Amino acid sequence: MRLSAEPSLDVAEYGFTHRIRVRFVETDAMGIVHHSNYLAYFEEARVAYLAAIGHPFTSWREAGLESPVLESFVSYRLPCRFDEVLDVHLSLSAATRATFQMSYLVTVDGEVRSSGVTVHGCTTLDGRATRLPAWLGEMATERVGRSS
Amino acid sequence: MRLSAEPSLDVAEYGFTHRIRVRFVETDAMGIVHHSNYLAYFEEARVAYLAAIGHPFTSWREAGLESPVLESFVSYRLPCRFDEVLDVHLSLSAATRATFQMSYLVTVDGEVRSSGVTVHGCTTLDGRATRLPAWLGEMATERVGRSS
Amino acid sequence: MRLSAEPSLDVAEYGFTHRIRVRFVETDAMGIVHHSNYLAYFEEARVAYLAAIGHPFTSWREAGLESPVLESFVSYRLPCRFDEVLDVHLSLSAATRATFQMSYLVTVDGEVRSSGVTVHGCTTLDGRATRLPAWLGEMATERVGRSS
């Protein structure tokens, strides 16, 4: 397991927030959001974050890079329901030369519903592992430095 | 609308059947299969059919062809529920030089639950419209001839 | 087929618009949005519309009503891709005592990508067909009157 940290349950530890309203298609016969959808929510938040910091995924692909998910972890604390508005808090929590890790906290009106972590690699478009973009390594170092 | 025919509700009109067990993830908060999943069921049946007649999608792609969906129609007659076993009946119901049409009937223990139609084009891998493979045009002509 | 009309391709015919950014999870190996996702986009727009006119789905359920999809039709004109921002235009296009019909047009920067129709019934929470809420019948009559 490369996952190095459990995500914090403190909203203040996260530097970025993205809002998502739960779709009906995302619910299941228990009347709650099906657990597989949180990975899609994390991804949507990650895409919004990378765009917000000036490194959208579309620019990664133009640079010949993909960022596949190597590992994911989700903790389902309280269920989410149709039409609720989720705040997906996100932070870049670690990086090595070849991988980076993002942490997520999902809240509704400040109540913690879910948390999670994804670990990502960096590959060329034909799938071979390569180094992370320099800006990502630097940013991760700063962030991890600040939070410790 | 290119759709030329309402799908028959008579199982005997269909030449191929593919079984699918409903996944929990496919249900919604009404306790039934979400209506968007029928298009995925039709697609799974279509893939199985093309493999069964010796023209799997993987061979289309090797031949440089894609088969995008141009139109879809679904009639939701009775709901399907978690863990039910669906019989997806399928038939190739029409073809022109550039498009073909498939009809579907979903039954559970012989009871009709849903029916539908998809219309497909044929394109090169870079998305330009091209002629259907010859075998498909011939097959459609035979079938349509037979059923009239 | 209960569907009574092909959706207009003229944005001006639609009274409501809802924006959706394409998620990566919604793409497929052809590099475009998988055709089943348009039904989820239509649903998200429909939910937003009903909330905007003061009759959110949550109030339907509190009133003991569901609104199942009876039929769907989608025309896929041009593909949509990851991270594109879709304008889903919607209008209530017909209603009887027991069913109503909505039309959809999906554009990106004004370019038509897709159109569709859904037909809905009205049931009690245990699934029995019932009359539409009065406001919906009245609204549909006005709209259909105006557009003819």
Added chain:
Amino acid sequence: MRLSAEPSLDVAEYGFTHRIRVRFVETDAMGIVHHSNYLAYFEEARVAYLAAIGHPFTSWREAGLESPVLESFVSYRLPCRFDEVLDVHLSLSAATRATFQMSYLVTVDGEVRSSGVTVHGCTTLDGRATRLPAWLGEMATERVGRSS
């Protein structure tokens, strides 16, 4: 994190296998299975396993019990592609009075593609935590005993 063990990469450690063919809808624009689908594959395998040992989910619900996912972990080792046939190997790997844990290994022709763990609770139908069914606790004890 309640997850207590990384899943074994040795197929022989798993007592049950369920086959799933990758659907086209499950692929993404990287040309591979989107990472969120593995949770649906694990779920389908879990449902098949519980049915195979004589305790199908439908009987849980008749007994007034649900089994929500509390945590999930997935390690994506090699990608899976459209139309590949996955062997999802599964084993019940731990249990307490209130939770149980399942491990998964996904192989294609014997090659490891992915592994994972899910942790489950047990609740009444209105969502309150309750004890696991007795048979499940006993089975987990035996299995964990055997494998140590």
